[in-house]
Amino acid sequence: ALSDGPSAPAAPASQPAPLVQPWPTAGAIGAEERGLLQSGDGIYVVDAHGRQLIDGPAGMWCVNVGHRNAALADAMRDQAMALSYNSPWYTTSQPSDALAEALAARAPGDLNHVFFTTGGSSAVETALRLMQFANNVRGRTEKKLMVSRQGGYHGSTYLAASLNGRPRDQDWMDGAGSLVRKLTSPDPFRRPAGMSMAAFEDFLVEEFRALIAAEGADRIGAFVAEPIQASGGVIVPPEGYLKRMRALCAENDILFIADEVVTAFGRLGSIFASQDVFGVEPDMITFAKGVTSGYFPLGGVMVSARFFEVLRQSNHPDAMFAHGLTYSSHPIGCAVALKNLELLEGGILDHVNAVSDHFQQSLKRLEALPLVGEVRGKGLMACVECVADRVSNNPLTLDLEVGKRIDAHCHELGLLVRPLINMCVMSPPLTITREQIDEMADILYRGIAMTM
Ligand code: PLP
Numbered sequence: 477a478l479s480d481g482p483s484a485p486a487a488p489a490s491q492p493a494p495l496v497q498p499w500p501t502a503g504a505i506g507a508e509e510r511g512l513l514q515s516g517d518g519i520y521v522v523d524a525h526g527r528q529l530i531d532g533p534a535g536m537w538c539v540n541v542g543h544r545n546a547a548l549a550d551a552m553r554d555q556a557m558a559l560s561y562n563s564p565w566y567t568t569s570q571p572s573d574a575l576a577e578a579l580a581a582r583a584p585g586d587l588n589h590v591f592f593t594t595g596g597s598s599a600v601e602t603a604l605r606l607m608q609f610a611n612n613v614r615g616r617t618e619k620k621l622m623v624s625r626q627g628g629y630h631g632s633t634y635l636a637a638s639l640n641g642r643p644r645d646q647d648w649m650d651g652a653g654s655l656v657r658k659l660t661s662p663d664p665f666r667r668p669a670g671m672s673m674a675a676f677e678d679f680l681v682e683e684f685r686a687l688i689a690a691e692g693a694d695r696i697g698a699f700v701a702e703p704i705q706a707s708g709g710v711i712v713p714p715e716g717y718l719k720r721m722r723a724l725c726a727e728n729d730i731l732f733i734a735d736e737v738v739t740a741f742g743r744l745g746s747i748f749a750s751q752d753v754f755g756v757e758p759d760m761i762t763f764a765k766g767v768t769s770g771y772f773p774l775g776g777v778m779v780s781a782r783f784f785e786v787l788r789q790s791n792h793p794d795a796m797f798a799h800g801l802t803y804s805s806h807p808i809g810c811a812v813a814l815k816n817l818e819l820l821e822g823g824i825l826d827h828v829n830a831v832s833d834h835f836q837q838s839l840k841r842l843e844a845l846p847l848v849g850e851v852r853g854k855g856l857m858a859c860v861e862c863v864a865d866r867v868s869n870n871p872l873t874l875d876l877e878v879g880k881r882i883d884a885h886c887h888e889l890g891l892l893v894r895p896l897i898n899m900c901v902m903s904p905p906l907t908i909t910r911e912q913i914d915e916m917a918d919i920l921y922r923g924i925a926m927t928m
Pocket residue numbers: 536594595596597598600629630631632702706707735736737738764765775
């Protein structure tokens with residue numbers, strides 16, 4: 477296994493060692509029997525046996541407006557009939573121009589430039605290459621280290637995957653690990669026993685400050701962070717953490733890149749969450765998934781005018797950012813995204829804000845089950861974390877197949893869950909009603925009870 481980098485700071489002493497577990501293969505979760513889906517409608521999907529299931533994870537945190545949305549299907553068809561493709565290298569299209577303007581108007585501060593990609597990994601990859609490029613053209617060729625966190629997930633391309641903080645994402649793979657430093661996950665549930673939240677927040681910030689001091693600010697190019705670590709188990713950081721990490725970045729000329737691939741486009745009740753939910757203005761925001769509600773592969777990076785000014789002033793005569801994807805700013809994806817934005821702003825965001833408390837409270841009830849160590853979350857994303865016992869809260873001695881067994885029971889009862897070893901992550905389509913939330917929580921309760 478690769479280490480997390482030569483000078484990755486040590487985790488707090490009482491933090492348990494991370495889990496090491498390979499991804500289950502499709503076969504291991506019984507794809508042939510349960511994994512084959514034949515249709516979807518609203519918050520439901522239908523499996524190969526005709527069984528209707530609540531889509532608990534909304535696919536992969538992405539089917540935000542729900543399945544079988546006719547307006548999105550029409551937008552896709554209409555754009556395919558109008559202009560099915562254009563080269564993003566030499567031309568542009570009406571939907572991509574309109575989407576760029578719409579996103580610039582909604583992004584925080586001066587994040588008014590956008591580079592469209594094909595998904596989340598390519599968005600993060602683009603952001604990191606932009607950082608490398610910018611520091612090269614302004615002569616800061618040593619300023620390239622990338623800082624991420626344990627428990628983070630940023631994608632499966634080379635640089636993006638190197639930032640991932642789950643050991644299984646690095647095992648068996650070569651990565652750009654020597655360019656990456658990883659900080660402790662801001663996971664309150666796993667903070668050292670007896671440590672207050674305020675002290676934990678201080679610890680996390682001081683850990684970053686110490687890293688900057690040890691490496692030198694002129695060697696660190698970017699800090700990349702999901703505002704809420706999603707695949708790491710819906711880790712909601714301590715209250716002031718993101719603002720303080722952002723301030724440290726600003727003081728040290730380190731780009732703060734918010735990876736909003738999951739948190740943007742409604743999951744937390746706003747288009748972009750960094751500022752609206754956490755009060756932070758990043759230098760770049762990466763997005764994907766919910767931007768098209770998963771109907772078309774599209775992602776992108778919002779880039780600040782400040783950053784562009786740095787590039788403009790450096791004005792290197794030979795420098796060209798030679799980076800582009802055949803399907804960047806695909807006109808069909810952009811047309812779908814525009815319609816999706818209209819749907820989100822036409823009532824879905826308000827709905828999310830209206831039902832989020834109910835969603836969190838309904839799932840919180842599951843803490844009554846002895847197997848459940850914690851239920852946590854924000855907006856319409858939550859995680860139910862199972863533990864071996866509630867005194868140690870230690871997941872390590874627990875049967876690591878527990879998530880899969882909960883998934884199997886829930887499937888029988890009518891709910892698709894996303895098992896992550898000892899955790900079930902819930903992030904349903906944003907259109908879910910209060911009654912459907914109750915039904916979802918009830919099935920999950922029964923599925924876990926059957927697993928004990
Ligand atoms: N960033 C985050 C926060 C993600 O959750 C994901 C995917 O789950 C990615 C990046 C990678 O996105 P994609 O799978 O579209 O490449």
